[in-house]
Amino acid sequence: DIQVTQSPSSLSASVGDRVTITCRASQDLTRSLAWYQQKPGKAPKLLVSGASDLESGVPSRFSGSGSGTEYTLTISSLQPEDFATYYCQQYHYDWKFGQGTKVEIE
Amino acid sequence: QVQLVQSGAEVKKPGASVTVSCKASGYIFTDYTLHWVRQAPGQGPEWMAWINAGNGYTKSLPKFEGRVTITMDTSATTAYMDLSSLTYQDTAVYYCAREGYNSAHDYWGQGTLVTVSS
Numbered sequence: 001d002i003q004v005t006q007s008p009s010s011l012s013a014s015v016g017d018r019v020t021i022t023c024r025a026s027q028d029l030t031r032s033l034a035w036y037q038q039k040p041g042k043a044p045k046l047l048v049s050g051a052s053d054l055e056s057g058v059p060s061r062f063s064g065s066g067s068g069t070e071y072t073l074t075i076s077s078l079q080p081e082d083f084a085t086y087y088c089q090q091y092h093y094d095w096k097f098g099q100g101t102k103v104e105i106e
Numbered sequence: 107q108v109q110l111v112q113s114g115a116e117v118k119k120p121g122a123s124v125t126v127s128c129k130a131s132g133y134i135f136t137d138y139t140l141h142w143v144r145q146a147p148g149q150g151p152e153w154m155a156w157i158n159a160g161n162g163y164t165k166s167l168p169k170f171e172g173r174v175t176i177t178m179d180t181s182a183t184t185a186y187m188d189l190s191s192l193t194y195q196d197t198a199v200y201y202c203a204r205e206g207y208n209s210a211h212d213y214w215g216q217g218t219l220v221t222v223s224s
Contacts, residue, residue: 032208032209034211036151036211043201043203043214043215043216043217044151044201044211044214045214046206046210046211046212049206049208049209049210049212050208050210053208055212087150087151089151089210089211091209091210094153094167095141095143095153095209095211096153097150097151097152097153098150099150100150
């Protein structure tokens, strides 16, 4: 069973800030890692798959990186619509989500 | 455009069963695998199971084996998730999601709230 640890669990930031969220796995995911954004009452929205492939229509301020057991989602300049909860998901073996990172307004 | 439309909210008593449907449109139904993911109040999403709409093969997380049944009607382009022996811990929003080309979940249904209450 692959364990996925996401950090931090929450963060406060201001519009324009650079934000970084990290996901660590218990074994090599071979870049089988996705990032989702979820707003209250809505389904998760796929932002990044394959560790760094941005989904069509997702703003370029979002980027994913990493390999092996450590992965990162970066928002280069936080916008008002980016305040949400973000989840990583490994799909190297079955599918498992991280615990989430709530991005709040500072 | 791809759409996944789920059935409405349900309230069930402990020990009962629930069926949630997921109607797909905007793509070739049998070309993709559909997954079921649930999210308990205040918690992160939890993957439950999938069905390969091309051949009907299914797989579920071990904790749900014996309680979850995933089926489909290809003529209706609809998948179904049956969950039996409900407990209060099964109260959650249940989502269907399509598995994209690289195995992430690229399209999601709107979610179905299942409340287990006596």
